[in-house]
Amino acid sequence: MDSEFENQCLEQEENEEYEETESSSVQEKNNDGETTKQLSPREVNTIFNSETEVCEYYRQYGLQNGSGIMIRNTRKIDGVNTYLTVACHRYGEPNQKVVDSLKPKPVVKTNCKARVCAKRMDEDNKWHVTQFDNKHDHDLSPSKAHRFRCNRKLTKHAKRSLNLYDEAGIPMNKSYNALVVEHGGHKNMPFSKKDCENYMREIRKLRLAKGDAVALQNYFNKAQSIDSHFYYSIDLDDENRIKNLFWADARCRATYKEFGDVVAFDTTYLTNKYDMPFAPFVGVNHHGQSILLGCGLVSNEDTITFVWLFRTWLTCMFGNPPNAIITDQDRAMQNAIEQVFPKARHRWCLWHIMKKIPEKLKGYKEYDSIKFQLQNVVYDSIDIDTFEIGWSSMISKFNLENNDWLNGLYEGRHRWIPCFVKDCFWAGMSTTQRSESMNAFFDGYVNAKTSLREFVEKYDNALKDKVEKEVNADTRSLSTTIPCVTPHAMEKQFQENYTNDKFKEFQKEIVNVKYCECMMLQSDEAIFNYQVEEIQYVGDSQTLRTVKYNVVFIKDMELEYEVKCECRLFEFRGIICRHIIKVLLFKQNVFTISSKYILKRWRKNVKRCHSRTKVTYSTWKDTEEKRMYEMVCDAFYRIVDLAAENLERCNHLVGTFKKLELEWDTNDKGCSTSIVTKPEYFVKILMVNVA
Template sequence: MGDEMEQRMPPKENTSMPVIVVQDGNKGELDSSSKVNDVVEPPSAGMIFNCIDELYEFYKTYGNQEGFPVFKKSTKNDKQGRLHFVTLSCGRGGKSRCKREKLVNPSLTMKIECNAKLNARVYDDGVVRVTSVFLEHNHELSPTRARYLPRRRSVGTSMKRRREKIDEAGVTVAKTLTSSAVECGGHESEPSLEKVCQNYIDNIDKRRKLCLGVGDAGVVCNYFNRMQEQNSNFYYSLDFNEDGHIRNIFWADERSRAAYKSFTDVVSFDTTYLTNKYDLPFVTFVGINHHGQPLLFGCGLVSGEDTETFVWLFKQWLACMSGNAPKAVITDQDMAIHKAIEIVFPEARHRWCLWQIMKKIHGKLSCHSNNEQVKATLMQAVYDSMSKEEFDFNWGQMIQKYSLQSNAWLSTLHDDRHRWVPVYVKDSFWAGMSTTLRSENVHEFFEGHVNSKTTLKQFVERYDKALKTKVEKELQEDLNSLNCYCPCVSHYNIEKQFQQAYTNNKFKEIQEEFKGKMFCYVHSMKEEDDFGVYEVIEDMVVENGLSNQKVCFTVYFKQAEFDVRCSCRLFEFQGILCRHIITLLTVKGVYLVPQKYILPRWRKDFRREHTKVKVSYNNWNSTPEMRRYDLISKKSAVFADFGCTSEDNTQIALDFIEQFRQKFNIADPLNVNGQPIFSVSGSCQPYQ
């Protein structure tokens, strides 16, 4: 009976010893990217661990701290084949064994019969108890050179991902290690050797291919074939490596291509399914329609997150969209994506997602003694600064107050502030994609249809269903905007003007500005001829509603041209007149605003070609308009067939179309530069 109890649990007198737990998600491997800041106590007899892997990680961590390598010296199983005893030893234990044929040119060895070791017993339930420990070594220990020990020559899981990401951006391993050494507190604490990292990266490059499960390639090809049978304008492209394996895939149906013709101003490149470690390596191109809803402009499956991959993907998307590049692009803060955009979309304004940056604050500043105060101060500088000068001043005050001059992450953010800080990006049009909160409309376009374990087969099956849901929501909002309206909250004709023109969702945003007008008043005026500069004071709530603050905004107004601008830049950023401009216009007795302040892209009657396109996921709602459009589109192909045969025939076809357009007073869909007729000026400079 006593022997049976001995097999089931450790001796009773030792159960009071503390259980040492190593926090690591990878059994048998302490992530070499993690820096051990706490001193590990020497092992002693009686220590208890939850499993053999925890004991091994603990002893390896101790060995790294003291400066000696650790190996599993021996194991012993019981009669049932279960692990019963284990010995962990210093890596310099044992004798050197040199083969006879290598006596003339022997290899280097580290074996010098060191007796330092640890013996442990494993019980039936997996619990491990240290039975004896020998701490004395017969050689010099070198903690400062621990990075060269065999244990440190591996590349841990998180370190692997980090090395891949930085290499994909084109940064050399040597530069990466220099940056990593700064973060770790010096090269002696840097977790991986340059040669080991470079070998790992080289192997990644050789074997990189799209991870497809059994039958996935067939499912994708069948889907593409089916789509092209239904509509010849379905576009897809495959990228192969040297071994003939698929590396990357891009596709876009006709509805996505047609939708982009109407909304080319802003595109969000969403890598949510890469950054959140989904099993599906999926990326999307997403825009915003006139209701503020997401529109899909294309999809991709990628094998890596390197610059080369993103360049290929962006070029395929650009070719799919007839070479019409977007005016503005929103992405995550990623070096590889940034370099690819500079190559493929050099003229586009590139902005980082503010939500993605702000969510990193807690982790990046967690080691600071005043991390909560730093976080609050940083967020106040980002969100509450009303000008670039004010932001730079507040940022400098924060750095000085909390001694953050050596924080590399904050330094990089400040250098790139023109890509993410609200006051630096509001001079461009972003279609209402918020600078302060995460835009749930854009991120995770397929949320609810894709989870972290969705396979490619499952995704293809759910893809049409997800898009059908989006189409249904857009059509429902179209119906609501045409048949229903939001009552005005004021008696001003300007509000009624927007009520009649804008979709309900966008009119509600205008109404918020009319509501906010009650907290604004014109403080001072400087007028000369038809030009004036006005100070509008807004009584704003700050500090979570505990107090009020009067904030001054400057409004510039050229009355002759009816050109009005505000320092808050809401119209430039979002295409919505702000409460400060509305306050001034009501004081000036303005009843209606010119059409240039009523953007076509927000109008309820905005004509969109993609709503007439017949695709697989909206056949259920084939309207008479769609059927007529489909018929006329097929018939009108005769113009293209005739016109493409020669320059003369091309001109004849274009002249005929132009006469038809002028006869029925139809707006030209393209201007002389081949761009859509609506646009928002990216400049908002104060008048001189």
């Protein structure tokens, strides 16, 4: 049964593949059941009005018979075409050269002689067919002819859709599949995926124009003309090529005024196809989210380059340097920071250092034990003395005195070991997570193959997404409340003042007070010293350990107080720790916290200037044609909604479309084009006809 069915299918396909049209007029039915007229071969001396008509007729003739076309020969006299040969796409001698005999490429040419020749006659200035050969030396397949290059064409709608998908960061395969669904399947596609890829490649080339430097400068100039606070700087070499690039929009600059005290700078995320590392300046907002404070692309990672970038960024940010800056372990960055930000606290990214442990220590026999003890010394040392003892013990126990990597880290310990840096405010910027979160932020927008101009546009899209997340977080903090889990007035105080995300951090501290026990060590009239013992769970094994922290409570004559804990959580993250809460609640009977421990940085009811800054990211890419297109589309979809559920309206609307298409097509060929350039005329006609 299966064999019989297969034979029927093969027979049907053969009938379709090899059928040729010989009559001058053949009637057939298309996929919709409508009767259409088949084209027929033109006789010698048939007249066409232009060479374009000759090519288009032969293309349509080949489409219905299963062949493609190519323009083989043209002949010019005084710069004007007088002779034309349009041949089958398999015309010409096959290429016999084989570069790799084991991987030969497909051959298209078969020396097929099918063609039409036409000549422009002086007497009537029209094109006369002088030869028509219809004999092909290869098989024909009408069902596959639409896939030939000459019959594939991207529609304006498809181009528009591809541009929108590209701006949204949608991969090409998904963009193409969306168009396939829209057209009702691959069989109805007037173009291929390769055509879409080629179109987007050309569009991106056009965006870059004749050179990266000129195109980017024009792009930024246009951005600046729309947003006067948009800032950019391009550093060119002697041959007018881009060396370094920096830009920041108005919102980035306004955001820096609010959250520019602590900044992370990192060039390790990606390098684009021009080998220019991406260099973002990253901060933290009032929800603890990563925010962009400008970014650059740099050609080198040397001191001179970083000095240029830091000084440019400092100029952009009104000459106000950050209080603290986090970078990776790079000597060139360190030199540049010392020159440009001499008063800023400089810290190395702990994540970058710890991720190198396997690379640097894997060769040791006791690698697992070394790794475990190193992590304990780094993360669990409460104070400097504890760290020094633990480090010395580790080095001597595993004979690591000659390890250059560890020796270098020890020399720079004041830049990365937590107990050395936690006396400074880092806005909760955990170096073990911040770099990873920035990587995730740009995933799906840019990659190592992204061109310079694309990079700027994709960056815009990523920034839009980031702003949207901040707005959503603002909305949640103002419209929802995280319930309190304790009866303490202190928790209620933070609930009313902090954003939801930051309140959760405080709530975690007040909940964990139950694992703390407090005892007084010594006191006088104004200074009270406490020791808080906390029971902690360690690792996946959930083993218990007790850690002791010293807390100092100082009371002044005006009944104000100051409290400090050895863990330095408040100094480091701006969140009051569980050890301080334990002392305040159960020893000092302080039930509401002093306002100086409720940071403005984390408050939800503060009106911030950056949130009032207008977002204009991609408006400079808009064109008049784009705005007209969107205007017509908006009106079109409203009208389609009115017509879609009524057959009479639907037929009337389609008829109106065909009438407009015929009228405007005539206008495009020589009549007035005022109708075409006025979308409001189109809207008026449709509204009158559909209403």
